[in-house]
Amino acid sequence: MTDPFIILPVLLHLLTAILLIFCWKKVRAQKIISVAGNLVIVLLAFGLWMKVWNLGILTMQGGGWEAPFGITFAADTLSATLMLLTGIAGLAVAIYSCAGITKNRIQFGYFPIVHFLLMGLNGAFLAGDIFNLYVWFEVIIISSFVLMTLGGRKPQLEGAINYVTMNLLASVIFLTAIGILYGLTGSLNMADLSIKIADIENRELVHVTAILFFVGFGIKSAVFPLYFWLPSSYNTPPSAIAAIFGGLLTKVGIYALMRVFTLIYIPDSFLKGVFLFVAGATLVTGALGALGKTDIRRLLSYLIICHIGYMLAGLALYTEQAMTGALFYLFHDIVIKTNLFLIAGLIYKIAGTYKMSELGGIYRRYPKLSLVMAAVFFSLVGIPPLSGFWPKLYLISESLNSGSYILLASILIASFITMYVIAKLWAEVFWKEPMVVTDLKAAGFDALSNFKKQLLVIPVIALTALTLYMGFGAQHIAVLAERISTELFHHQPYIDAVFEPKN
């Protein structure tokens, strides 16, 4: 069905960003506009999701040019769900930023850039044209570069060098793949490519482009062995920014992988083997990397890498059940990783440090808040019936069915190590007694007004509630993930929706 309103979340983010630029120095106005804009966008995204759920895939042709000549936007259930989750994560981060980001950063354009970043994410989820996807990726990375370096402290700048270099390289590889693919097929529309790629006789070159896409998206989603930029940069910006990055940026790479390798390319046994190896290695190396870390945010950065492996494992097994697990994990991961970095920021506000050796006693001082955080940690580890458990169940049973025992072992090892590091984190940060407040200026949680405290705590509680819903209401999420998985593997309706004649 054609529906021009699917683009509305993207446009609203643009509009909000422009409004924010007009209030450049007015900090309070920026906070209000940003939160209000995000709230409207979440409602819109929910409306879009309902519409897609009831009516099926919605499309929009840019300028009314019919596919494959115009630029296509298509919202299937996967796109709509990810846009909804992006909206929720964006709203949570915007509320948190009102108290968690200093005045200086806001006066240098923090909020407008966040909205440009969210606009890029929404656009990438909607893009039905591979070059358009590239352009949205560029919108995302240029915004993230600015957010990463905003403030200009020395560690930030040093981390940004790795981040900028690897992302620019990934873009060039992505662009190279698009160029060769266009030379082969003469098309950029993903639905059109899906039809045309089957008829190409030069299979070797098709495989080369597939690998180029995998490397390009692999760098962005931080898979083994292309992840080294992530732990060296995600621990440097303020936690609200790290929350957006950790929750959403690597996931858009996974989204692109899922889209490209179900719609355009159907992986052959070699490519599946590569995926399997990379998924297993990402799980194990990410988990091992997290083992030795004593800084909370570095530990979380490695856990991001580790858990990307679960989603890639679903793609590697390439069955509907496994994809269901991967999608379930994707939804769970967006919410929980955003929340974890917000929690890390909260801990920093309370104790003034990210170092586990200097932290401690938070449970005694803030028992209720600690219980909320514990729910998040338990969900992350995947204690049944919380939300981390269900997707792993899918993945483990599918890897048993397909006889991928090495992947199975990697999944189990990664789960165990995640549990160990989270238990260590809990013991060090919450239970351990001595707490030395090192940086009194930063340790200002008690000194904050009640309203500001609520601004920091409410997003964490709301995201925790969503995580708990994903665990206890797992049947809803499973139905959703199963439907998306079916849509991905039987993509004829997607192609039909894009090529639907105009009425």
Place this chain on the structure above:
Amino acid sequence: MEFLLVLLIGLLYASGTYMMFRRSMVKLLLGLILIGNGANLLIFLVGDINKGNPPVIPRDFSSLQGVYSDPIPQALILTAIVISFGLQAFAIVLLKRVYLVTGTDDLDQLNSDDQDI
């Protein structure tokens, strides 16, 4: 002409990759720029190079006649050039800033934050 361009693209990718492996920040930047230009030329090449056949529909016809240059790759390159221009401008400012803050051009020295390995 095609063969020359193929050689040039290969050279740009190879030299860009080589430059990126160096430790100096300026060389890293040059490497990124070279690879980016290589990718742009690659897209230009796949659009079939033929001289003097613009994609213009002749008078009295309703569709394009005979061999013509594909206009899409040029639109793609134009987009890619504009984007890479913005990104490179940002990268240059970033590198300058890093040089001012750390006082070094050596990428191996940029690890003041790696206390716990």
